[in-house]
Amino acid sequence: MPNKLEVRRSALRKIREKFLESFSAVMPIGLIVLLLHFTIAPMPGGMFGSFLVGLLLLIVGMCLFSLGADLSMMPMGERIGAQLTRSKNLKFLIVTALVMGVLITVAEPDLQVLARQVPAVPDKPLIFLVAAGVGLFLVAALLRIIFQKSLRLILMVCYGLVFFLAIWVQPGFLPVAFDAGGVTTGPITVPFILALGIGVAAVRGGRSAHDDSFGLVALCSIGPILAVLLLSQFYDAAGGAYGATVPETPQSLGEIVSQYIQAFPHYAKEVLIALLPILGAFALFQVLFLHLPRRQMIRVGVGAAYTYVGLVLFLTGANIGFLSAGNFLGGAIAALSYRWVLVPIGMVMGFFVVAAEPAVHVLNKQVEEISGGTISRSAMLISLMCGVAVSLGLAMARVIWGVSIWYFLLPGYLVALMLTLFVPKIFTAVAFDSGGVASGPMTATFLLPFAMGACQAMGGNVLSDAFGIVAMVAMTPLLAIQILGLWSVYRQKKQPREKFALDETELIEMEG
Template identity: 55%
Template sequence: MRKKLKEKISEALSSVLPITVIVLLLSFTLAPMPIGTLLLFLLGAAMLIVGMGFFSLGADMAMMPIGEQMGRKLGGRWKLIAVAVICFLIGAMVTIAEPDLQVLARQVPAVPDAVIILAVAAGVGVFLVVSMLRTRFNLPLGPTLIALYTGVFLLSIFVPNAFLAVAFDSGGVTTGPITVPFLMALGTGMASIKGRDEDNFGMVALCSVGPILAVMLLGLCYQSTEVSYTPFAIPSVFDSQDVGAQFLQGLPDYMKEVALGLLPIILFFAVFQLASIRLKRRAVIKIIVGIGYTYVGLVLFLTGANIGFMPAGYYLGTTLAALPQYWMLVPIGMVVGYFIVAAEPAVHVLNRQVEDVTSGAIPQKAIGLALSIGVAVSIGLAMLRVCLGIPIYYLLVPGYAVALLLTRCVPRIFTAIAFDSGGVASGPMTATFLLPLTMGACEALGRDILTDAFGVVAMVAMTPLITIQLLGLIYQRKIRRTRDVTQAEEREIEFVDEIIDYNEEVEL
């Protein structure tokens, strides 16, 4: 166990170290950072490394097995109505407990918090049922996504502009580090009954549509443009004692949030274990230990990200935008985006699942590279929006149009992986570092934070849909070339054999 934990922490170190070095270089050159903010960031980075290591090990030991076991039972011979009800309850309850949903609710004061939380939870529940039905009836993912997103963009025409950025952000925000590994494993368990590789993915993609539609419908129902945000203030930290006090003060809140987030999954597993799964005692103990690792990992990770990374991101955005060469936000944002996606905990879960499902045919490095390029492009576009005031609609519509058109010409498994990756990439690092970075730049340039900063989560969720499907096209061409070469070699061998046979006949 210790050896595995060391391996996971070593992987986390290699993921978090690049973004840490970039921030340090910026703080020593273009954006000198107060020592207190820098200390918060460094301690936060250390907590991220340890937390990601514990989380990855916990996901392997508990979250993935729980989801797969429950998915196999739900994908079996149970009655369709019963499975639909259970899927809805799972999706809704897990979403209600997602910590980021509380943050989303506070951004829309025109709608009561309880209403938006229940509406978004219901949206995820409904689309978890849709995902289950797609798997059970062998419906292709590509046409399903085209139909759903066509409906989303048609509905968006009638939605107040102030709701659009928040609505599209909600799709990435509500699929957080607790729900994503569980939903991915649930999809794998259901797909194991059907035996199709592409069905192992796509559940996160469909569940991400629910929050978008829910927030849009609320915008229509309340007919209000009252959307707001909580102004960010960098904490006053002067020495190491103040730094420690900040983390100790925030730690109980994240302990409570993570406990509430994991509770629905634990309860559902307990019910399934008693009713139908009935794992052996040793397996159950291993899952309990894994849940403990997951809890410790997420508490450390979220505490480090929120308290350590958020002030650093906001300060860098404000300082870089105040430079005469504020256009440097675009290339710097792209570099930050390229490396920071590797620090998302759920990204490692997705990469491992892709490699396992495809038996190594699609390596982790290829998916990781495509994700990094996609997020780099998204942050570059987000910073361009801040600099020029480009409406988010001008980027989302063509972006999703390209992504949906690609579904018609790439292998199905790449489409499923790509649309899952959107929810995976837009995790806590986007909310705690990239969004504050964009908000700080907006404030320094005098832009409207609600229209120009919000939407960065939506951008991060969109661009990997394109880059991973382009990776699928590359793989498709390589396979065709290999097949053509093999067929040519076979024809050549057949031709030589015919000549040999002919010569033997002549000699006779």
Template identity: 55%
Template sequence: MNKKLKEKISEALSSVLPITLIVLFLSIFVVPLSTDTVLLFFVGAVLLIVGMGLFTLGVEMSMMPMGEAIGSKFTKAKKIWMIILSTFLMGFLITIAEPDLDVLASQVASIPDDVIIFTVAAGVGVFLVIAILRIIFQVSFSKLVIGLYIFVFALAIFVPDDFLPVSFDSGGVTTGPITVPFILALGVGLASRSNDKDANENSFGLVALCSIGPIIAVMLLGIIYHPSEATYDPVIVPQLDTMQDVAKVFAHELPIIVGEVARALLPLGIVFILFQLFTKQFRKRQLMKMSVGFIYTFAGLVLFLTGVNAGFIPVGKLLGSELASENLRILLIPLGMLIGYFIVAAEPAVHVLNKQVEDVSDGEISAKALKYTLSIGVAISVGLAMLRVLTGLHIMWFLIPLYGIALALSFFVPKIYVGIAFDSGGVASGPMTSTFLLPFAMGACEAVGGNIMSDAFGIVAMVAVVPLIAVQVLGLIYSTNVRLFKSKATEADSFPVLLGEEDE
């Protein structure tokens, strides 16, 4: 096996093993689960580990170089309309193929799936254009984000209550494993050609802005269609009697996922081919390496999504419903936080963000520190989401103050941390959130007799907002420590000089 691939699978194992052991512990000592259900989960975990290893290696070999090359070419384009048109088309095509978008579309009543998909894709396309133009014209990220979120919360007043959590969830769901690596690399490529002293800071923030587009798009659909209710697809836990039944579950899911991933990567492949034909950017050896990378990305994403869809969804639903029973309800919040802490490490795009941050900052911001910060943020997010499930509190009682704190912090934190923080929200709320945490919340909500659409949905939005605060707090602590260190170093340097002057 390729040495690099071994390394990636080993990293994936260390990321997925904690959540696997937690589920095993809960199934033995707290919530007894049937052997076949636990087996389903473990087979899913194995596929997830191998898939994540292949995916992260494939992204490094193909999607990151392609995104950076396209981003750097944009800075050389003299016609602004060409940048706007090509950026919109890329954002639209990549989003329309995002596997998680189909899941979102099926949750909304009274609105055709195609209308949801095309509208959300257009929202991402428009906001990717805004993100690119912000870098080119050096517009303040903080001021732009504050203005956009003020508009979002003003618009929320007119959106039906049952539709509101789905609207906010859409921002996290649509920035998934396909869009995030490409958009992150695009930002790095754009910033790399800039002579601006804030080039590193400007390389982040694209994912954050692209997450706002779907929220506004789905809100507008809610206002236009004004559906009387928003339905959801109930999670069905399969009845399994033999190992053959377990194999059939994965065999049934595999071809569906293959089709979704093929459709997801096809637009990127077309963009890459057209880019290469017009620019001749990559040499033959690079093209071969990137082609292998695309194969790794495809295979990894198929295994990953098959594992989480077939193995994690039913277990998430069962754990949530059992922990919300009257006898165990007191454990729902702390155990939800524990699951949230470890599950974010299994998000494939989180690994991409961590590496990107470490590379761009030349190691000053370590991937390890960012990983632990995101874990803490997601743990708090899930705790608050479980509180909503138990109490039925309106989502706005959480989102308004949390976004208020995040936006206020942006004035006091170094710019690079602001961009990273707002990107981290979209990155943390990926497929693991929608395929494990959302069914977990739905199962718990069903058990307590709550409204699933208003109380369980919104967990993706919660996971997307708290990391904004956590990463900025990390930036505040880091920048304070750096200032203190420099201050002490200056004092130490000046002390011997003063002594020497006195001796003379």
């Protein structure tokens, strides 16, 4: 048994590693904003100060969240998933998954933000129908693992239905529907849902268990899209004007501090409400089935506290410091005579901002562990960064020239679905999971306001031109990760030929 000193040193080493990871993930986007501020788009002093405070909160918050996900969110999800499978009670699994999916989604902070930004639909119908969509598709995702059904086939059928319904939808609702699929898979739900699938697949076993460990986030992203498409049949997209709430620009250091102090209770309440369904479900399973020892429960409790504090800090920093900065920078750059520069700037932002999404690192770590290192964290991250860079470039092109999102989503998803026929199953599952994971709080609080600010400065239609950026960010990882899968297949086929050529050369040398 390690003594207390060794345990303390190990904990400090882990915190230091997580802090360095968070710092290296968040600072690049911070440096880009600093470069823009000191060159072509200087921000007001108070806004710049607020951004710097937000940057610090993001780094610390992401560090604590990452620690908490390792200690509590992942273990809770895996144990609940494993117990649901061991019970061999299909009704119990269906009811539990449905209730948890609905409750977790209703409490998702990003969904609350989305609902407030869609004036054509009342908040409550949108939130509860989207939550029902997530709950139903979470049930479907777990049943798929248990009965070993093809994820590729399910994705093709579901997205076929999505695009069939999209034909009859008013143009203003299409970006909203695909955005809903992205915002419901936030930093709170992703670690838990990922772990739930891993737990179910591990207990079910079989040769395809590691492939089936992923795909839950992918299917849970489809439910909200279908829900909004169905809801659009009962509301008029022109029923209101789109508007987002941007925090007021502080004028002094005192106002900056006051702004953050006033915001903390709001986000503390939001995160608590979002975490309660997961913690409550785990507590119930602990009492009825798990009976984990006190030491493990303390570990889970400490991890939950890290997760809670980390997310409060992260969301406060993102919503107060980054939202205003993003909106201002987008408007300032769009007002330049050379507004085309939005496209390359957007691509650079997209490349780095995905690394600051907390759930991305959780997914990448799980993929590396489950695949036994076949799919490395670095390869995953670089692929996602390249994919999101492309999506932001295209999104900025939409803002400048008012191109319909149809021309991007339809061919993008068709190519992504076609690629599923040629790549290993695990790459398909991971790719479609990545789409939901990449479009997290940084997209909602920085990239979307950036696009909105640019669109408003050019007098465009925010609802149809700027909205949909979450959808674009969610689409390109589907292509990027599956292209990585094609490259992996190519390398595996090439290696035996290279080895044979090498052996032949060595034989000739020996004979010589």
